Amino acid sequence: MKVHALVLVSAFTALSPRAGAEVLPECAAHRERGRLAEARACYTAALRSESDALVLAEAQWRLGRREEANALFRRAAAQRPRDPAPRLGWARLFLESHNAAEAGKLFEEVLTLDPNAAEAHLGLALAAAEVFDEEATQHAQKALELDPKLTEARVLLARLALEEQDVKTAAAHLDAAEKMPGSPLATYALRAAIDQLAGRPESPWTKKALDRNPRYGEIYATPAHLFMLQRQYAEAADLYRRAVEVEPELWSAHAELGVNLWRLGDEEGARRHLETAYRGDPYDPTIVNSLRLLDSLKRFRTFRTRRGILRLHEKEAELMRPYVEELLEKAIDAYQAKYQFTVPRPVQLEVYPDHEDFAVRTLGLPGLGALGVSFGHVVAMDSPSGRPPGSFHWGSTLWHELNHVFVLESTRHRAPRWISEGLAVYEESLAGEGWGDHLTPDVIEAIREKKLLPIVLLDRGFVRPDYPGQVAVSYYQAGAVCEMIAREWGFPKLLAMLRAYTDGRATPEIVETELGLTAERFDERFRQFLAARTGAIVAAFEPEWKPLMKKIAALREEKKLAEAVEPARRARDLYPEYVDEGNAYELLADAAFERGDKAGAAAELDAYRKAGGRDPAVLKRLAAWCVELGRKDQAQHVLEQLLWIRPGDEELHVRLGDLLLEAKKPQPALRELQSVLALQPLDPVDAHYKLALAYHQLQDRARTREHVLQALEEAPGYRPAQKLLLEIHDDHDPD
Amino acid sequence: MRYQHLLRAGALIAALQPAALARAEVHFVVVGGLGGEPAYEQRFAAETRELEAAGRTLSGDPSRVRALSGGAATREAVQEAFGAVARAASSEDVLVSIFVGHGNVDGAVYKLNLPGPDPTCDELRQWLDRVPARRQLVVLATSASGGCVAPLQRTGRVVLSATRSGTERNVPVFSRYFVEALRDPTADRDHDESVTALEAFRYAEQKVQRFYADAKRLATEHATLSSDAAREFVVARRGAAARVASNVKPAPPALAARRAALETEVHALRERKAGMETEAYWTELERTLVELARVQDSIDVATGQP
Secondary structure, eight states: OOOOOOOOOSTTTTTOSOOSSOSSHHHHHHHHTTOHHHHHHHHHHHHHHOOOHHHHHHHHHHTTOHHHHHHHHHHHHHHOTTOHHHHHHHHHHHHHTTOHHHHHHHHHHHHHHOTTOHHHHHHHHHHHHHTTOTHHHHHHHHHHHHOTTOHHHHHHHHHHHHHTTOHHHHHHHHHHHHTSSSOOHHHHHHHHHHHHHTTOOSOHHHHHHHHHOTTOTHHHHHHHHHHHHTTOHHHHHHHHHHHHHHOTTOHHHHHHHHHHHHHTTOHHHHHHHHHHHHHHOTTOHHHHHHHHHHHHGGGEEEEEOSSEEEEEETTTHHHHHHHHHHHHHHHHHHHHHHHTOOOSSOEEEEEESSHHHHHHHHHSSSOOOOSEEEOSSEEEEEOGGGSOTTSOOHHHHHHHHHHHHHHHHHTTTOSOHHHHHHHHHHHHHHHSTTOSOOOOHHHHHHHHTTOOOOGGGHHHHHHSOSSTTHHHHHHHHHHHHHHHHHHHTOHHHHHHHHHHHHTTOOHHHHIIIIISSOHHHHHHHHHHHHHHHHHHHHHHIIIIIHHHHHHHHHHHHTTOHHHHHHHHHHHHHHOTTOOSTTOHHHHHHHHHHHTTOHHHHHHHHHHHHHTTOOOHHHHHHHHHHHHHTTOHHHHHHHHHHHTTTOTTOHHHHHHHHHHHHHTTOHHHHHHHHHHHHHTOOSOHHHHHHHHHHHHHHTTOHHHHHHHHHHHHHHOTTOHHHHHHHHHHHHHHOOO | OOHHHHHHHSSSOTTSOHHHHHHOOEEEEEEEOOOSSHHHHHHHHHHHHHHHHHHHHHHSOGGGEEEEEGGGOOHHHHHHHHHHHHHHOOTTSEEEEEEEEOEEEETTEEEEOOSSSOOBHHHHHHHHHTSOOSEEEEEEEETTGGGGHHHHOBTTEEEEESSSSTTOOSOOSHHHHHHHHTTOGGGOTTOSSEEEHHHHHHHHHHHHHHHHHHTTOOOOOOOEESOGGGGGOEEEEOHHHHTHHHHOOOOOHHHHHHHHHHHHHHHHHHHHGGGSOHHHHHHHHHHHHHHHHHHHHHHHHHHTOO
């Protein structure tokens, strides 16, 4: 037997056309045709007859013994320090075992031995593609440049193009790949995917592949992967299910099926397939993490609401439930009316206090930068307790994600990212004062450097960003695009566009038919819209605003607040959305307060709040000033807004509860005071006493008694509680 | 008003008779250790000042409050401060000693970091032992302070520490919140207008937990308390309680005795709670609390309280 490197690596590349010289080609041929028993016998025979470590490694790997294979690859690499082959095989084993870092090191080692090793560039491309790194394309192109017959690189380029929904480029790569040597199966799978994504479920390529290899699960798993990327989880799950039917040992498909079923709310099915996947591939962190998280769900409590299902962690369920439930129902009401659509199933909302749990729920892996995600009618998001206090407007995020529920469900998940994210961003900004994303310095830079994408390419900014921060810039752009359409054509046009996407039409056509402009003209119109809104700050950002901010910071440092007022006003007026560190509003408020103008100070901080300022300490200061100025309604409003930012703040609930009690609004006061108790307060006596007062205002004697006694149980001499006890006692029993 | 009630919860313990209480005095020693860098120097000095002020309010006599911080807080000066208390205090008195700053464990020996030589835990113990006051509260709010708890323990002495062992070496935030407890009304958990060492400890402990939870950091300090007898030491007074020493008319003895009896009844009832039927417990508690409230009404009328 000749010594070669082998193919069959990750789920996607399994049975891919060719990856360099083949080890045990006759065994590989059995596999390629789905003759698994023969393949197994062939590899087993090789183990008996061969002595070369590389061949043995290959055979062990294909027999599912990865640890033995790993040891043999190590030995082979040591025996042949100048030969790329053992390292290439070993790296592929690492790739299949979900260890891209080690694989990458070995591919780099190969490149030090042979800088023109096309296989190594291909390996780096595959590793990059797994994490949607834009370098995947460059590496694949380099591999092809070095070896134009490297079919697997061509197929990878086709897949990458399809991931970006660039069917034309993908088809061109596949045309080229068909003329190249090696197995055609991966090409068939991508052809089948193109058909299915275009709404042709019965693709002739599926039959062709299964005729060649009846156990070729990838013929379904590859399209499933692409459906999943387009957030069409039900379609993906259906295809993965078919993949494991034809190839029950395709562990990656079991894993993806499990993850997708979970996204669809089927936890039992998810667990079953994830456990199957784990038995076959215990190295996949996605499987392990997902199973662990599924186990930990017993620590979550489930609540049915009018039209939804809430899952909240037991440690914060009592606190969070009333606020989450209120907003969930409010959002469903609002979207149902505005989008003229009723979600056919209860909306399931899961709130994770541990961000890494949320990340695992979303991707199966930790390290996700997002705050929330919608899988359709199932939504997962961070809890505010999972983020630094005040850094996260959870109300805005919830509103954003629930918009996705309506857009994805009403379009059968066919809305592209630009419009689904754009609508969500747009709706957030309408939901409340200071809600939603705002114009950040990164966005200003991107506008200034003309980095915004044309409408037809805007999805790329979300899926495969070209520069750091492009995802955030794309969110802003998409939101602004939707806002422009709503303003200039009317909101119903956006609904019409959603309907057109549901019908499978593409962006250029939709823009032209619904808005009456070519995509290029639309882009021009958007540039004008954006210039009217941001032109001043984009022009002044570097030459004026930044120097002003520097000057303000220096004056603040020197405590010369009075001198800083004029430059701060100019900075604020130039860029009113800037509410982050060192913003002008706080300085102007401090300066006003210093000169005894509390009303002026409060006005500045209220403008800060309306512009999107969210620092809880600043907002609480504003509320305190409002109280001192006798504007208790305003104070109440400010504190109520803070509930959507930092609901775990005991002081917030205490102060809001006090204001509501004073305003004789016992029902909302009850909610705040119950939140205080749920937070295990520093002063439970006070919380019980105030709850008693609220119930007393509601003339609920039984509960008044219950809470006043609980207060006095801990603090028998607490005079206000004693007086309330006597009052209810004397009222009840005047004698 | 509520003189005896205050004393029941306070340093000058309920078991003692008023005559004995009248003789008892509270002595304070507050030490703010070496900061090592400006931010800590300022923080420790500010905490020392606040503790000193609280001590003055509480003791009613500035001469019984000895506070040292920064360059003045040398080993010799601290030793001398304890020596002065030893000379002034009687066995009926109360000693409250509070240490903020850095500490460390060198080998197995805890040391308080001061300018010049650092006193060891054993030396602190010797200085405390020389003070005749039987009831002593020691608050070790320094890093590594858990390494000095066991050596300091003895009958009548309650030790609070910011850390549970000598290996918790990061500067604790406990002291910040212990000081805060002296001015934050919510620390007064039973609303008797006095903050006991136990209440201040629980307040600070809870605030420390929230501090680390909010910062998403693993807690590097875990405060400890050697005995619930910390409830017998008052560390701050507010409102009417703060005015006690001045000129509040005492409650009529019969009413005061009845109130004390009812309070004792409430405590006894709480202790029996687990073994009682729920409704029977609350009914009985209500009856007692209603009477207690009426007695307090009468006391307020008699003493001219609003």
